[in-house]
Amino acid sequence: MQKKISTIPFSGTPEQEAKLQDAIARHKEDPGAVMPVLQEAQEIYGYLPIEVQTMVAEGLGVSLEEVYGVSTFYSQFALSPKGKYNISVCLGTACYVKGSGDILNKISEQLGIGAEECTPDGQFSLTACRCIGACGLAPVITVNDDVYGRLTVDDVPYIINKYKNA
Amino acid sequence: MYRSNVLVCGGTGCTSSNSLTIVHKLQEEIERLGLKDEVNVITTGCFGLCALGPIMVVYPEGSFYSMVKVEDIPEIVEEHLLKGRIVTRLLYQETVEDDTIKSLNKTAFYEKQKRVALRNCGVIDPEKIDDYIAQDGYAALGKVLTEMTPDEVIQTILDSGLRGRGGAGFPTGLKWKFAAANDADQKYVCCNADEGDPGAFMDRSVLEGDPHCLIEAMAIAGYAIGASQGRVYVRAEYPIAVKRLQIAIGQAREYGLLGKDIFGTGFDFDIELRLGAGAFVCGEETALMTSIEGKRGEPRPRPPFPAVKGLYQKPTILNNVETYANIAQIILKGPEWFSSMGTEKSKGTKVFALGGKINHTGLVEIPMGTTLREIVYEIGGGIPNGKKFKAAQTGGPSGGCIPEEHLDIEIDYDNLLAIGSMMGSGGLIVMDEDNCMVDVAKFFLEFTVDESCGKCTPCRIGTKRLLEMLEKITTGKGTLEMLDEMEDLCNYIKANSLCGLGQTAPNPVLSTLRYFRNEYIAHVVDKKCPAGVCKELLQYTIEKDKCFGCGMCARKCPASAISVTDYTAPGKKKPAYEIDNNKCIKCGACIESCKFKAIYKG
Numbered sequence: 001m002q003k004k005i006s007t008i009p010f011s012g013t014p015e016q017e018a019k020l021q022d023a024i025a026r027h028k029e030d031p032g033a034v035m036p037v038l039q040e041a042q043e044i045y046g047y048l049p050i051e052v053q054t055m056v057a058e059g060l061g062v063s064l065e066e067v068y069g070v071s072t073f074y075s076q077f078a079l080s081p082k083g084k085y086n087i088s089v090c091l092g093t094a095c096y097v098k099g100s101g102d103i104l105n106k107i108s109e110q111l112g113i114g115a116e117e118c119t120p121d122g123q124f125s126l127t128a129c130r131c132i133g134a135c136g137l138a139p140v141i142t143v144n145d146d147v148y149g150r151l152t153v154d155d156v157p158y159i160i161n162k163y164k165n166a
Numbered sequence: 167m168y169r170s171n172v173l174v175c176g177g178t179g180c181t182s183s184n185s186l187t188i189v190h191k192l193q194e195e196i197e198r199l200g201l202k203d204e205v206n207v208i209t210t211g212c213f214g215l216c217a218l219g220p221i222m223v224v225y226p227e228g229s230f231y232s233m234v235k236v237e238d239i240p241e242i243v244e245e246h247l248l249k250g251r252i253v254t255r256l257l258y259q260e261t262v263e264d265d266t267i268k269s270l271n272k273t274a275f276y277e278k279q280k281r282v283a284l285r286n287c288g289v290i291d292p293e294k295i296d297d298y299i300a301q302d303g304y305a306a307l308g309k310v311l312t313e314m315t316p317d318e319v320i321q322t323i324l325d326s327g328l329r330g331r332g333g334a335g336f337p338t339g340l341k342w343k344f345a346a347a348n349d350a351d352q353k354y355v356c357c358n359a360d361e362g363d364p365g366a367f368m369d370r371s372v373l374e375g376d377p378h379c380l381i382e383a384m385a386i387a388g389y390a391i392g393a394s395q396g397r398v399y400v401r402a403e404y405p406i407a408v409k410r411l412q413i414a415i416g417q418a419r420e421y422g423l424l425g426k427d428i429f430g431t432g433f434d435f436d437i438e439l440r441l442g443a444g445a446f447v448c449g450e451e452t453a454l455m456t457s458i459e460g461k462r463g464e465p466r467p468r469p470p471f472p473a474v475k476g477l478y479q480k481p482t483i484l485n486n487v488e489t490y491a492n493i494a495q496i497i498l499k500g501p502e503w504f505s506s507m508g509t510e511k512s513k514g515t516k517v518f519a520l521g522g523k524i525n526h527t528g529l530v531e532i533p534m535g536t537t538l539r540e541i542v543y544e545i546g547g548g549i550p551n552g553k554k555f556k557a558a559q560t561g562g563p564s565g566g567c568i569p570e571e572h573l574d575i576e577i578d579y580d581n582l583l584a585i586g587s588m589m590g591s592g593g594l595i596v597m598d599e600d601n602c603m604v605d606v607a608k609f610f611l612e613f614t615v616d617e618s619c620g621k622c623t624p625c626r627i628g629t630k631r632l633l634e635m636l637e638k639i640t641t642g643k644g645t646l647e648m649l650d651e652m653e654d655l656c657n658y659i660k661a662n663s664l665c666g667l668g669q670t671a672p673n674p675v676l677s678t679l680r681y682f683r684n685e686y687i688a689h690v691v692d693k694k695c696p697a698g699v700c701k702e703l704l705q706y707t708i709e710k711d712k713c714f715g716c717g718m719c720a721r722k723c724p725a726s727a728i729s730v731t732d733y734t735a736p737g738k739k740k741p742a743y744e745i746d747n748n749k750c751i752k753c754g755a756c757i758e759s760c761k762f763k764a765i766y767k768g
Contacts, residue, residue: 031459031460031478032440032459032460032461034460035440035441035443035460036440036441036460038443039402039441039443069461069462070461070462073445073462073463073619074443074444074445074463075443075444075445076403076443076444077443095724098724098725
């Protein structure tokens with residue numbers, strides 16, 4: 001499965017970096033340190049942006065290519081962060097013919113991000129999913145665990161505002 | 167000494183249905199009634215009967231409470247634990263017979279089982295090393311280190327006939343013998359706990375329910391081959407298993423059962439955990455070792471075999487969790503005891519994760535040679551809703567589907583291979599008449615295409631082409647010639663792939679082609695899906711004489727494919743509706759909305 005690479009500017013804190021450097025220092029001498037360090041890095045940052053991968057590569061004295069190769073090989077490593085609210089738009093057939101493509105575009109326009117991306121403030125991420133089995137409610141989106149059905153494009157700003165102000 | 171022991175399952179299945187809240191409530195109620203010094207609450211590993219979770223057993227009576235709810239706890243504590251009156255109403259009903267209560271071991275689910283690898287699961291507290299030691303834990307390690315030479319240990323395992331439980335069934339003793347024969351400054355004992363088959367959870371249960379048996383067996387293996395280092399490669403997706411294993415390793419070190427100079431014999435052995443990161447291919451031995459080295463988990467050609475050059479280019483043995491779970495028992499009870507169970511070429515027992523269309527979903531351990539019929543109909547309690555058995559799938563994405571005509575086959579490595587499936591690690595998924603076998607093959611191919619590491623061409627491109635053909639067939643674009651093309655491609659992928667993943671990836675297709683060819687033919691010739699699964703081949707129809715003309719379906723239809731006709735059925739007041747199959751997107755919303763069951767698919 002191809003991974004979507006985040007374009008959000010990296011916003012790591014000095015505390016996070018200190019934690020990462022500590023993880024690197026603890027594993028530096030171990031053979032095969034790349035994976036355990038990346039696992040800790042993902043716990044610290046939530047995902048593995050290229051800046052973090054670069055720090056890992058430099059810290060462990062291996063090439064960035066090797067670190068990147070590992071982070072893209074295993075499904076557990078995320079290259080893109082998830083927002084506080086993850087909006088999933090059903091692109092199953094039933095929803096699609098009822099205009100979920102338009103809904104996706106509207107959300108994307110409102111948030112300024114594409115599918116599989118996250119807003120710079122970390123509030124929202126957007127995913128396009130396959131059928132969630134609520135065809136009778138088409139078109140459907142979910143925001144974390146809340147389900148919204150029978151949507152029109154005009155409903156989109158209202159739903160997003162609800163979470164913006166939450 | 168406690169008057170009563172209450173065992174609550176703390177495996178992943180029961181934990182997901184709140185068994186830990188039950189434990190808290192139990193402790194609260196026991197405290198409240200002042201029974202703290204009389205009643206002991208133990209959180210155990212998996213009992214196996216996951217379908218009935220959360221599970222709780224009270225000893226000495228052996229009362230088996232199933233699907234326990236937090237609200238029931240005050241009643242159970244007060245009635246049973248305080249007043250000694252079993253709450254029959256809340257027991258697993260199969261254990262209640264008129265006025266008597268059967269022991270758990272006499273129920274259909276447990277009676278035919280033989281628990282060797284799972285012997286401590288659901289019996290001991292996996293977070294207490296003393297519980298394990300009380301069940302003869304670490305006695306085998308002591309015996310090996312003080313009374314046996316490494317050669318004698320290997321001979322014992324060879325004599326037992328134990329074969330690898332990870333899937334391929336290579337004789338374990340032989341593996342150890344090869345690694346022992348190679349001299350090196352460092353050797354490794356590895357454990358494959360990266361259970362990646364969708365629908366299999368045998369290893370997880372052993373790790374969660376009896377982690378010390380793995381540690382003990384790895385130390386025995388270390389002594390046998392001359393290794394002082396062990397690595398357990400465990401899935402990061404198994405947080406409970408990882409935690410219990412960490413606790414167990416810490417306790418073993420504290421007791422001097424891992425580390426330097428174990429039992430004062432000068433033997434050193436220690437174990438480290440490595441977490442996997444979600445790659446199915448890492449179940450293959452060379453890929454797993456590459457992954458422990460911190461690289462992309464791609465397999466490499468063999469030879470050299472791991473026994474010569476494995477982890478960090480040193481001689482290495484790799485066994486899976488269930489294989490190790492048998493070792494200590496073989497040492498203590500002798501190879502003859504072990505080889506007395508099973509069939510001629512497959513000794514001992516095998517754990518299966520029963521799932522799919524079956525009443526008793528859960529974990530079962532049976533002697534090799536038990537028939538599939540016994541597993542499905544006796545232990546598994548048959549198929550729900552009176553549906554008809556269609557196939558049993560073993561071996562996950564590497565295995566095949568076993569049809570009804572082979573239900574009486576005695577399960578062992580060789581018999582399963584002969585009918586085009588394989589033992590695999592032990593997933594056993596039952597399918598009924600509502601499952602489409604072409605769709606099942608497609609499901610597994612989607613999985614292998616996703617998980618193929620991409621290193622070798624036959625697997626990377628071959629599985630993709632195979633999936634494309636299956637997609638054509640399930641959408642009505644297949645041809646008869648395509649079936650032969652698929653078979654050729656399958657054989658090509660099997661013969662030319664580098665590792666086990668590619669070599670077995672075509673098995674789901676080959677076995678369904680072999681036993682369910684008529685279903686494929688229905689898809690490509692009649693353009694029908696007999697099981698009603700493949701959406702593109704379905705047609706939804708309104709039976710006009712049953713239609714009351716309420717119009718509910720037309721309002722629910724997301725594609726506006728339903729319209730009113732000018733036909734009014736006799737006895738009805740409004741005209742009937744009909745579906746335009748050119749517009750229909752087969753979502754099924756109309757069937758669900760019809761109160762009069764006037765719509766059918768087929």
